[in-house]
Amino acid sequence: MSHFLGSRASWLAGLLLLAFLLLAPLEFHRYGLYILSQWAVMTIAAIGLNLTLGYAGQVSLAQGAFVGVGAYSAAILTTQGWPLGLAILVAIALCFAIGWILGYPALRVQHHYLAFVTLAFSTLAFLVFRNEAWLTGGTDGIDGVPRPVILGISTKPHLAYYYFCLLVLALVGLAMLWLVRSPWGRAFVALRENPLRALSLGVDTRRYTLMAFAIGASLGGLAGALYAPLVGLVEPPVFTLALSLSLLMMVIVGGSGYFLGPFLGAMVAVLLPEWLRFLESYYLILYSLLVMGLLIYSPTGLIGILDRFLTHRRTRAASAARASLGASIERP
Amino acid sequence: MTPVLEVAHIRKRFGGITAVDGVSFEVREGEILGIIGPNGCGKSTLFNCILGQLQPSEGGVKLDGRTTTGMRPCDLNRLGVSRTFQLLQIFPRLSVRDNLILAGQEHEGTMLSRLVGPRDAGLTSVADQMIEFFKLGHLADERAGGLSYGQQKLLDVAMAFIAGPRLVLLDEPAGGVNLTMLANLKDRLKAFNAERGATFVVIEHNMDFVMSLCTRVIVLAEGKVLAEGLPAEIRADPAVIEAYLGH
Numbered sequence: 001m002s003h004f005l006g007s008r009a010s011w012l013a014g015l016l017l018l019a020f021l022l023l024a025p026l027e028f029h030r031y032g033l034y035i036l037s038q039w040a041v042m043t044i045a046a047i048g049l050n051l052t053l054g055y056a057g058q059v060s061l062a063q064g065a066f067v068g069v070g071a072y073s074a075a076i077l078t079t080q081g082w083p084l085g086l087a088i089l090v091a092i093a094l095c096f097a098i099g100w101i102l103g104y105p106a107l108r109v110q111h112h113y114l115a116f117v118t119l120a121f122s123t124l125a126f127l128v129f130r131n132e133a134w135l136t137g138g139t140d141g142i143d144g145v146p147r148p149v150i151l152g153i154s155t156k157p158h159l160a161y162y163y164f165c166l167l168v169l170a171l172v173g174l175a176m177l178w179l180v181r182s183p184w185g186r187a188f189v190a191l192r193e194n195p196l197r198a199l200s201l202g203v204d205t206r207r208y209t210l211m212a213f214a215i216g217a218s219l220g221g222l223a224g225a226l227y228a229p230l231v232g233l234v235e236p237p238v239f240t241l242a243l244s245l246s247l248l249m250m251v252i253v254g255g256s257g258y259f260l261g262p263f264l265g266a267m268v269a270v271l272l273p274e275w276l277r278f279l280e281s282y283y284l285i286l287y288s289l290l291v292m293g294l295l296i297y298s299p300t301g302l303i304g305i306l307d308r309f310l311t312h313r314r315t316r317a318a319s320a321a322r323a324s325l326g327a328s329i330e331r332p
Numbered sequence: 333m334t335p336v337l338e339v340a341h342i343r344k345r346f347g348g349i350t351a352v353d354g355v356s357f358e359v360r361e362g363e364i365l366g367i368i369g370p371n372g373c374g375k376s377t378l379f380n381c382i383l384g385q386l387q388p389s390e391g392g393v394k395l396d397g398r399t400t401t402g403m404r405p406c407d408l409n410r411l412g413v414s415r416t417f418q419l420l421q422i423f424p425r426l427s428v429r430d431n432l433i434l435a436g437q438e439h440e441g442t443m444l445s446r447l448v449g450p451r452d453a454g455l456t457s458v459a460d461q462m463i464e465f466f467k468l469g470h471l472a473d474e475r476a477g478g479l480s481y482g483q484q485k486l487l488d489v490a491m492a493f494i495a496g497p498r499l500v501l502l503d504e505p506a507g508g509v510n511l512t513m514l515a516n517l518k519d520r521l522k523a524f525n526a527e528r529g530a531t532f533v534v535i536e537h538n539m540d541f542v543m544s545l546c547t548r549v550i551v552l553a554e555g556k557v558l559a560e561g562l563p564a565e566i567r568a569d570p571a572v573i574e575a576y577l578g579h
Contacts, residue, residue, distance in 0.1 A: 181454045183437045183446040190423055190434055197421035200383070201491065202409035204440035211443075 006284035025162055032156040034230070039270040040165040041226045044172050046250040048219025051250070054257035055180060056212035057192025058106050060157050062118040063247045065125035066095045066217045068239030070224025072129060075142040075234040084148035084229060091225040092218045097215025103210040129236040141235030145228045155229075165226055172219065173263075179215075180259060188212055192257070220247075253291060255303025264302045268294075334397040335360050336499050336531045342381050342391035344374070351377040354391070355554035359499070364525055364532045365561075366546030368539070370576055374555040375379065376418055379501055382416055384408050395499070404567045411440060414497035417486050418504045418535075424477025428468060428487055431476050432459035435491035466490045466520055482513035489517065493524060499531045506538040514538075518545055539577065543567065551576060 025033055049063040070091035077087035102316045105117040129136050136142065147155045148164075155161040179185055187208050190198035199205050228234050246269055254265025268291065276283040335358040342502040344352040352374040359365050367375050382393050383407045392401040400408060405415075423431050437453035446453060463472050466486045471479060476487055485505070485534060492500050503520075506514055518541060524530050536542045542549060543563040551559040551566060551573045559566060566572055 030570070179447070181447070181451050183433075184443075186426070186430060186434045186437065187446075189426060193423045194421055195424060196385075197417070197423070198383075198434075199405045200409060200415050200417075201435045202406050202495070203434075204406050204438070204443075207443065298491075 014203040019168060022163075025159060028159075030158055033162050033317075035228050035270065035274050037158070037162045037165045037242060038227075039192045039266050040162070040169045041223050042231060042247070042250065042270055043221045043262055044169055044226070045223035046247050046254070046266050047172055047176050048216040048223070049247050050216075050254075050256065050262045051176065051179070051188070051219070052212050052216030054251055054261060055185065055188040055192060055256075056209065058112060058209060058212055059115045060102075060118045060213070060216065061115050061241065061244045061248065062102060062121045062125075062144065063216070064239055064241065064245075065122040065241030066099065066220030067224040067237075067247075068125055068129055069095050069098065070221030071228040071239070072136055072142070072224070073221065074225035074228040075145045078146055078148075078229065079142060079144060084146075084225070088222060088225045091221040095221025095224075096214045098219040099220075100210050100214040101215065103213030106209050106213060107206055111187045119241065122244055125131060126236060126240055129239055136236070137234075139236065141233055142204070142228075143233050145232050145234060147229040147232075161230060165230070168222070168226060172222070184211075185207070189257075192262045219282060249291070253294060253301050255307075257303035258301070258303040258307070261301055261303050268302070333361065335394075336363075337382070337533070338379075338394040338397075339382060340392050340394070342378060342388050342393070344377050344381055344386060344387045350555055352381060352388075355552070355555070355557055356391075357415060357557070357560065358468050359531055359533055361491035361524065362529050362531055363548060364521075364534065364546045366542040366549040367533060367535045367552060367577065368537070368542055368566075369558070370562065373552040375552055376503055378552070379503055379533075379535065383413065383501060406438070409495070409497075412496075412498035414492040414495065414499070415501040415502070416492050416503055416505060418507065420481070420488055422476045422484055422488050422491070424475065425474055427473050428463060428476050428479070429456070429459050429472045430568055431487060431491055432462055432494050436494040439495045452527060455494075462490050462494050464576055465523075467516060478488060482509050485509050485513070486517060488519070489520070493530070496528070497530060499533070500534075502534045504537065506536055506541045514541065521545060 025036055028036065043159070045063055045067050048066070049060060051061050052058050056326050073091040073094055074084065074087040077090060078084055092266050102118065102121055106114050109117060130139060132138070147161055149155070150164060187198070187203050190201070190203055191205055191212070211293060250262055250265030250267070250269045253268050254263065255261030261286045272290070273283060273287050276287055279286055294302070298308070300307065337359040339358070339495055340356050342352050342355045343350065355378055367378070369375055381388040384400070384403050387402050392399060394400065395408070395413060400411070423434065428432065433452055433455045436455045436458060440451065440453065460472065462467055466489070468483060468486060468490070470547060471483065476484065479487065485508070489502070489505055491504070500519060506516060510518060511531065521532065522545065525532060534542065534546060549561065549566045550557055553573050558575055559569045559572050561569070567577070
């Protein structure tokens with residue numbers, strides 16, 4: 001994939017995608033902008049989960065709960081008059097701390113056992129959102145979450161808020177690209193592929209495991225803090241296990257452990273159902289079949305297809321080079 | 333002179349089974365010590381006790397005179413103790429070069445400096461030297477998972493050496509390696525020992541490999557030290573022949 005990311009074609013594709021994301025929404029209606037903003041927000045949460053699960057190999061069913069913690073933090077603070085920027089920082093810090101603590105069980109249990117630990121946290125968070133009405137508004141939730149004014153520009157119009165979300169997504173994307181290409185990224189991969197060997201090579205697997213959980217969770221919190229002003233209403237049913245599973249699907253379908261995976265996965269999870277709405281009551285059936293078909297064809301997700309294609313092309317080119325070298329040696 | 337490694341009365345029990353039963357030995361600077369013995373005699377368990385992978389039930393380990401019993405493997409590695417495992421332990425999705433950079437990157441600076449520092453942790457040239465040293469130069473950019481078994485074994489050993497360790501514990505380095513690759517491996521280990529003064533402890537079943545590489549040999553049987561001496565002495569020891577080597 002590094003070849004892919006570094007190639008001229010990928011830069012061109014990236015620029016075209018950026019132009020689309022910047023220009024196309026100018027023609028969008030209110031609902032289209034809302035859906036696109038939701039894609040940007042959910043991509044941020046999926047990027048966080050991709051770090052925890054895809055790169056570091058730690059199963060988590062709690063990402064939806066972290067989105068909830070972030071959303072409630074932003075809703076509670078901004079309705080009390082706090083600026084969104086400060087509320088975002090609180091959401092990130094709070095989720096980082098909770099994620100760090102939630103990482104401790106991962107030092108003892110792995111795989112489906114760890115999934116159940118995180119599932120328990122997800123359930124606990126939902127119960128707090130629903131039952132602690134003095135803080136969260138209970139089943140009514142918190143209404144009237146304001147959108148921020150940034151450098152004198154109000155983000156109340158949907159287009160302005162979409163650009164704000166897109167800007168945050170771009171910053172998160174760049175930061176994540178930096179992270180996964182740094183020695184930390186290599187250490188996270190080592191943690192996923194062979195923790196025993198990683199430990200024997202001086203990698204402090206305990207600290208990296210906790211860090212993978214904490215950073216992943218903080219990005220969930222950031223996504224939640226952006227989600228609250230996007231919808232304006234924060235209520236418990238949004239942050240159930242279903243959201244965690246949806247985020248998990250984004251990571252798996254896009255390509256777990258690939259930088260671009262969450263971007264594509266979130267497109268499939270957020271945008272594809274909307275594009276299939278012309279099928280009316282059948283759209284979810286076709287959507288499910290498409291996702292199942294994709295994972296049967298390519299268990300490594302959408303990026304996996306591209307990776308296979310590029311590997312195949314490289315192998316073919318190398319074989320051709322070897323064959324031509326052989327022919328030139330045989331020729332007198 | 334203080335030995336590089338001192339193992340004192342190590343005992344490891346798993347329930348009612350005593351896998352290692354009061355083993356003691358020392359390893360001196362620049363030495364290549366071989367540990368041999370039949371399967372199940374406690375060689376790998378002993379390694380795991382020395383390297384912090386297992387907590388010994390009794391006894392202690394000292395590195396350069398400093399007690400390291402129970403220390404975590406990553407901390408021991410940063411003190412200059414490296415190892416390979418009985419089974420191949422590489423990172424198949426990373427390139428050969430990235431495997432080596434990973435093996436060395438945690439030895440310098442702090443976690444924060446590794447985050448904001450250079451992407452290769454300044455190790456590309458060191459990794460490339462190691463790749464050349466182990467004669468894997470043409471494979472530097474290949475995914476490690478695509479290499480042949482023998483090449484992966486060389487990479488596995490190279491990873492243990494990249495951080496310039498004082499002491500390397502090799503668990504069956506010759507296992508599953510063909511004769512040509514084996515000669516190459518032995519040649520590289522001897523060169524490393526001679527040129528860089530690294531000290532080795534080697535567990536191995538291949539007697540020719542052990543006898544031609546090691547300067548001293550310890551024989552384990554049923555968790556205890558059966559014999560200790562020069563390779564020629566071990567070959568001639570009747571107890572060792574009876575218990576392990578055969579006639």
